[in-house]
Structure formats: C-alpha cells, structure tokens
C-alpha cells in the first residue's frame with residue numbers, strides 16, 4: 001500500500017465487527033497452533049522445537065521479504081531516508097531470525113539422530129522464501145540458478161524476485177541521481193545520509209552472513225562436519241562456502257580505495 005492509499009484508507013471495520021474480534025480470532029490462533037505436525041513415531045519430544053524454529057523462521061522470512069519489497073519501492077522513489085528507515089527494520093528482523101538458531105543449539109546429536117530419518121529428503125535448502133530473499137538481495141549468478149534448478153523449476157516467488165533490479169543496482173541508481181560516486185559518499189561529509197544508507201545495507205549483508213555462519217556452526221554441532229544433508233549436499237562443507245557470498249561486492253570493494261598508495 002502506498003502512503004497515499006494508507007492515508008485515504010477507510011476505517012477497516014464496523015464497531016460491531018471489532019467487538020467480535022478476539023485475540024485468538026484476529027491472529028487465527030486455532031489454525032496456527034494446529035500447524036505443528038510431528039512425523040516421528042512415537043512422537044519425539046524434541047521434534048516440536050525443531051518444527052517451531054523452522055516455522056517461525058519462515059514467518060520472519062515472510063516479513064523480511066515484505067520489507068525488502070518496500071525497500072525496493074523506496075529506492076526506486078529515490079527516498080534515501082525512507083530506505084534507511086526500512087533497512088534498519090530489515091536488519092532488526094535478520095537479527096531476530098538469527099537469534100532463533102540458538103534454541104536448536106540445545107538439541108544434542110544423539111537426540112536429533114533419533115528423529116532425523118523421519119524427515120526424509122526435506123531440507124532447508126528447499127526454502128523458497130530464503131531463495132527469494134537471496135534473489136532480491138542480489139544473488140543471481142549462474143551457480144545460484146543451478147542450485148535452484150536442482151530442486152525443479154524456479155519457484156514463482158523467486159522468479160518474481162528476479163524481475164526486480166538488485167538492491168546494489170538500485171543503490172547505484174540512487175548515487176547517479178545524486179551525481180556522486182560510492183567513494184565520494186564516504187569522503188564528503190555532506191553525503192552522510194547516503195553513507196548511512198550504504199552502511200545499513202552493509203549491516204544487512206553482515207547480518208545475513210551471520211545467519212549463515214551460525215547455521216553452519218549449528219549444523220556441525222549437531223550432525224558433525226562430514227555428514228551429508230537431507231537435501232543431498234555435502235552438509236557443512238557445502239554451507240561453509242556460502243558464508244563468504246556477497247550481495248553488495250562494490251560496497252566492500254570501495255573501502256580498499258582509502259588504503260591505496
């Protein structure tokens with residue numbers, strides 16, 4: 001919804017409707033709390049935690065994607081401060097989803113081994129929303145596309161993310177609109193708003209890399225460094241390689257310019 005639409009929005013409900021709304025009905029809790037369907041038999045006491053951390057992560061991925069879409073709009077509108085506000089929220093969300101991994105650090109290897117077999121070939125690597133976040137953020141290279149295709153056709157949500165310019169591209173367009181270079185926004189004090197936005201985008205990248213790092217630590221802590229994943233990869237050896245991937249290579253490269261000669 002645009003800001004204009006939001007301002008002209010009618011009061012959403014009649015008083016009667018609002019009266020009937022309860023905490024539970026508003027949040028669809030009856031449905032939500034029935035969605036944790038364990039598959040181990042007899043039910044393993046740790047499977048509920050395993051499901052909830054994944055489901056909660058997917059809910060946070062959903063809102064991250066939503067916010068990234070908003071960020072794309074703000075960057076397209078060349079709204080620097082709006083984009084800065086938006087990235088600050090995205091960064092808070094990434095920190096939350098990363099923090100959740102710690103709940104699974106309490107899952108010891110022998111207990112995970114007791115129900116891992118029930119998971120079959122299902123794997124986090126099939127997370128469509130995770131791939132859409134990566135694609136929106138700028139991962140579009142051939143390797144990325146190949147990995148995606150291993151799981152069949154590229155899902156519509158990801159394909160849609162491919163239709164939008166990358167965040168790095170949009171940020172560069174913003175610099176062109178201001179007639180400045182990446183180097184200038186760091187060198188010139190009056191360019192501070194653009195510099196703050198650049199730093200916030202970098203923080204997003206760092207936060208995402210932190211998720212990848214803590215996830216691979218978690219994986220090694222639970223299944224060890226040499227066990228293959230349920231998704232068919234080499235497990236931690238595959239995941240280690242993803243930690244150094246960059247959404248905004250130019251934002252990292254520009255720093256070395258201040259240390260040359």
Ligand code: HEM
Nearest residue numbers: 053054057123124125127130219229230231232233235242
């Ligand atoms: C017991 C805890 C966990 C274990 C043992 C685990 C294991 C793995 C392994 C081995 C992979 C590599 C792909 C494969 O072959 O399966 C993977 C990928 C992935 N997992 Fe997990 N994982 C755990 C928790 C989580 C959680 C809580 C999430 C949150 C949604 C998650 C999301 C992902 C994603 C998005 C990938 C793809 C990463 C990429 O390709 O860069 N995992 N996981």
